[in-house]
Amino acid sequence: MSKTNIKxxxxxxxxxxxxxxxxxxxxxxxxxxxxxxxxLNTATVNYNDVSGTAQAAISSSVTxxxxxxxxxxxxxxxxGVQINPGTSTTYTYYITNNANGVMPFTLSTADSNSSGLNxxxxxxSSTYAVVAGTGTLLTGGNTLTLGGTTVFVVGTGTxxxxxxxxxxxxxxxxxxxxxxxxxxxxNGAVVLMxxxxxxxxxxxxxxxxxxxxxxxxxxxxxxxxxxxxxxxTLSSGTLIDEVGEVKQxxxxxxYTTGGELTNQTETDTLTATDPNSxxxxxxxxxxxxxxxxxxxxxGLTVTKFVRNATTQAAGTGTTASIIVPNDxxxxxxxxxxxxxxxTGSPGDVLEYLIQVSTLNASTNFSKSVSVTDVINxxxxxxxxxxxxxxxxxxxxxxxxxxxxxxxAVSGSANPTLSFYVGxxxxxxxxxxxxxxxxxxxxxxxxxxxxx
Numbered sequence: 001m002s003k004t005n006i007k008x009x010x011x012x013x014x015x016x017x018x019x020x021x022x023x024x025x026x027x028x029x030x031x032x033x034x035x036x037x038x039x040l041n042t043a044t045v046n047y048n049d050v051s052g053t054a055q056a057a058i059s060s061s062v063t064x065x066x067x068x069x070x071x072x073x074x075x076x077x078x079x080g081v082q083i084n085p086g087t088s089t090t091y092t093y094y095i096t097n098n099a100n101g102v103m104p105f106t107l108s109t110a111d112s113n114s115s116g117l118n119x120x121x122x123x124x125s126s127t128y129a130v131v132a133g134t135g136t137l138l139t140g141g142n143t144l145t146l147g148g149t150t151v152f153v154v155g156t157g158t159x160x161x162x163x164x165x166x167x168x169x170x171x172x173x174x175x176x177x178x179x180x181x182x183x184x185x186x187n188g189a190v191v192l193m194x195x196x197x198x199x200x201x202x203x204x205x206x207x208x209x210x211x212x213x214x215x216x217x218x219x220x221x222x223x224x225x226x227x228x229x230x231x232x233t234l235s236s237g238t239l240i241d242e243v244g245e246v247k248q249x250x251x252x253x254x255y256t257t258g259g260e261l262t263n264q265t266e267t268d269t270l271t272a273t274d275p276n277s278x279x280x281x282x283x284x285x286x287x288x289x290x291x292x293x294x295x296x297x298x299g300l301t302v303t304k305f306v307r308n309a310t311t312q313a314a315g316t317g318t319t320a321s322i323i324v325p326n327d328x329x330x331x332x333x334x335x336x337x338x339x340x341x342x343t344g345s346p347g348d349v350l351e352y353l354i355q356v357s358t359l360n361a362s363t364n365f366s367k368s369v370s371v372t373d374v375i376n377x378x379x380x381x382x383x384x385x386x387x388x389x390x391x392x393x394x395x396x397x398x399x400x401x402x403x404x405x406x407x408a409v410s411g412s413a414n415p416t417l418s419f420y421v422g423x424x425x426x427x428x429x430x431x432x433x434x435x436x437x438x439x440x441x442x443x444x445x446x447x448x449x450x451x
Contacts, residue, residue: 106274107143307335307338
């Protein structure tokens with residue numbers, strides 16, 4: 001784009017008159033002008049000689065360079081998700097420059113695990129892919145440099161910006177090079193101007209100029225982080241600041257012993273630090289809300305119950321009621337099992353119930369689930385009495401066990417019982433429990449006699 005020279009119209013006055021010209025009107029010149037811009041201010045004297053003949057005007061000028069006004073960035077806070085054990089997830093952060101020029105930021109992450117996860121082998125556990133507007137991975141992976149400039153409108157005018165079509169925006173030209181491109185902005189960069197986001201195009205080949213000059217860039221509205229563009233009217237000095245997109249991959253630690261039984265979490269806080277904070281006075285900026293990644297534990301519980309099917313005497317402890325189709329005394333209505341307090345005499349039939357449950361089947365998944373039960377030699381296993389719930393995700397009814405094996409044990413009259421449960425179970429391999437919207441339970445029973 002071509003450069004435009006901003007000149008002030010100076011009207012000659014009678015006698016000596018001092019006039020000043022500047023790039024921007026009002027106090028915005030010092031507060032909201034792009035860094036590096038030159039403000040040329042000229043005082044001009046117009047006069048006549050003693051005979052009244054007009055003489056050539058004389059003038060004197062001084063140039064002021066606009067400084068970078070460092071500012072703390074804005075760091076987004078992506079919402080955490082749940083992942084399966086042994087996997088990773090990638091979050092997208094948006095780091096927004098809020099200065100009137102180029103600002104570098106160093107990224108770091110502080111992370112912590114819940115007690116059921118081991119600490120990661122490296123700290124932090126996150127890796128970065130820092131993406132500029134052009135989609136370029138920056139060297140080092142943790143340093144992000146963002147450009148910035150400002151809107152220029154002559155006098156007290158305003159800039160009308162469309163929500164759907166591109167807008168040509170006039171901006172100051174710096175007198176010296178500021179970063180890459182125009183004040184750090186290159187074609188394809190994403191910027192925040194006012195309350196909306198835009199992609200940059202039309203950056204001129206020449207990105208510096210004399211004092212009091214401007215150029216133009218084209219801004220096309222775009223949706224970023226769920227924020228759709230809107231029409232707006234902006235004044236001179238409005239910031240046009242680059243937004244950096246940061247991909248952070250989070251890999252939680254492994255389970256501690258027992259940690260796999262419940263959901264665990266890793267909490268990550270990304271911080272953007274100005275490496276020149278000692279002179280800029282800008283404190284590090286962490287994301288407002290830490291991102292919590294949930295690691296879905298198996299979330300399984302197992303409970304074993306028993307009842308005396310011969311005497312039907314009550315026990316104590318926790319109870320469970322279920323219909324047992326081959327129960328010797330009651331095969332059509334639910335019978336009650338107990339976790340304690342059950343007694344038996346020689347010859348009594350003791351019926352055992354095993355229940356495996358998920359804490360929350362929609363968020364907890366367990367695969368290759370099998371249950372092994374070793375029968376005590378004071379008991380005699382009643383062959384063919386094994387029942388199980390073979391519903392794909394369980395929480396169904398007991399039927400003859402088919403995903404089951406009774407393996408002979410050397411030196412024992414009783415076999416070892418193996419139940420294979422869950423979706424996809426076979427007679428030799430366990431399936432998956434989970435994927436429904438509520439807690440599920442898989443039940444299995446078998447009968448013995450007291451010797």
